[in-house]
Amino acid sequence: MELVLSAAIGVLAASGVWLILRPRTFQVIVGLCLLSYAVNLFIFSTGRVMLGVPPIMPRGGFVDPAAYADPMPQALVLTAIVISFATTALFLVVMIASRGLTGTDHVDGTEKLP
Secondary structure, three states: OOOHHHHHHHHHHHHHHHHHOOOHHHHEEEEEEEEHHHHHHHHOOOOOOOOOOOOOOOOOOOOOOHOOOOOOHHHHHHHHHHHHHHHHHHHHHHHHHHHHHOOEEOOOOOOOOO
């Protein structure tokens, strides 16, 4: 499970960085989204991902906290998802306005001719 999760985080982060370095604004926005997904998965994985374990501790008696998932990273990831959705919407609006003003969707505003 850890190998699949770490491979997914690595692929998302590498793809995100590669897309951020592209010259078009839409590719940069998609790269930022992929990078935020990688960070969200990393934060989520710090809360001890466990299969077949109830997420809530029962009442009464001694409870071993190591047998349960930590809810704090889950709450942080949920908040980060909402914030990244709003940020992506803002980036898309700025991208559309920039394309309308400059007539190109290159990051620096000028299209390089070969």
